[in-house]
Amino acid sequence: MAPNTKSAAASCCIVGGGPAGLMLGYLLARKGIDVTVLEKHSDFLRDFRGDTIHPSTLDIIWQLGFLDEFLALPHQRAEKLYGEINGKETTLADFSHLPTQCKFIAFMPQWDFLNFIASKAAQLPNFHLIHNAQVLSLREDKCQVSGVLAEVNGETQHFDADLVVGCDGRNSIVREQAGMEIRRYGAPRDVLWLKINKRPDDPQWSMGHRGPKKNFIMIDRGDYWQCGYSIPKDSLDGLKAQGIAPFLDLLAEVSPFERPRLADDILSWDDVRLLVIRIDRLKEWSKPGLLCIGDAAHAMSPIGGVGVNLAIQDAVATANIITEPLKAGRLTLRHLKRIQRRRTFPTWATQALQIMISKAGQKQRKRAPSRLEMWLRGRKFIPFLFGRLIGVGFYREIPKL
Secondary structure (H helix, E strand, C coil): CCCCCEEEEEEEEEECCCHHHHHHHHHHHHCCCCEEEECCCCCCCCCCCCCEECHHHHHHHHHCCCHHHHHCCCCEEECEEEEEECCEEEEEEECCCCCCCCCCEEECCHHHHHHHHHHHHHCCCCEEEECCEEEEEEEECCCCEEEEEEEECCEEEEEEEEEEEECCCCCCHHHHHHCCCEEECCCCEEEEEEEEECCCCCCCCCCCEECCCCCEEEEECCCEEEEEEEEECCCHHHHHHHCHHHHHHHHHHHCCCCHHHHHHHCCCHHHCEEECCCCEEECCCEECCEEECHHHCEECCCHHHCHHHHHHHHHHHHHHHHHHHHHHCCCCHHHHHHHHHHHHHHHHHHHHHHHHHHHHHHHHHCCCCCHHHHHHCCCCCHHHHHHHHHHCCCCCCCCCC
């Protein structure tokens, strides 16, 4: 071992301090398991991450005993989601009849959500969150992953663990290092995110998520509007080559904001953030000593904002399945494969629905009614069905406390 290399040990080493990583870390530590979470950034402050907290996630927070405290944090609520079909605003999802404690989606900056979970986990003596920890490689012993090698504040450290869990997102270094096979399903469009500051005379929309016109969505963030503009995949360079002024002209055509207002808040392309949409999932989520969950196992489209919800559900299912064998020192690949079997259907079904909606949107842009659009017409139960699928998902996970 090199002189500047330190060693640390934990029963579980979680790579990535996102929703899946922190929730899993908290649940395992609550059961007495030593947990180390490695987060490559110095804090959680990053714009335009998944900021939707779904009713099923709020139910989990309620089951953990923190709901009132959590909802005291600044957030906006949406009991319905709206969109445009055939030029007419339509209620796409209605959460008001869900069998949950909270019948709404909470829009909250993800850093507030992550700081909240991290603060609760920090009260547990066997939970350790390490920032500025960039994982470099996996460590193996006798054909089994036994930990990771990471750079922490410029110093190399070994983190040994009975289990390594990759929760480090769609660009996961864990799944890359493990050589895991990825099945990619493509996506025809990307999204440009931008901020428009609120003004006193802005419409007092009661719902947080709207799509006033094609390709444009708005989310109420309290003191600003988070706006998304959908573009054909790989078309950003062409837009940039034309300059920011023509782009503002495009936004003015589809948004409720006049062009001078847009120009006040979008000064250059530095004020626009690209979200590359990908839909993929791993063929196998695990290897001996290693598991991937959340976006590291299955990248989701932003349609429905379900990525955080799926990640949290993965974390709960993982904790429910591995806690006892991990504590007893008898965790095997069989337990890890059981997690994938349990979570495969909701993952597959959600991605299939996103792909179907995306294809329907493409046909709508071409002014050709899709089968989905034709089927939606006149069916009043659809908003409640979509409310169930978006707000709860295809399968609920309940933590074993």
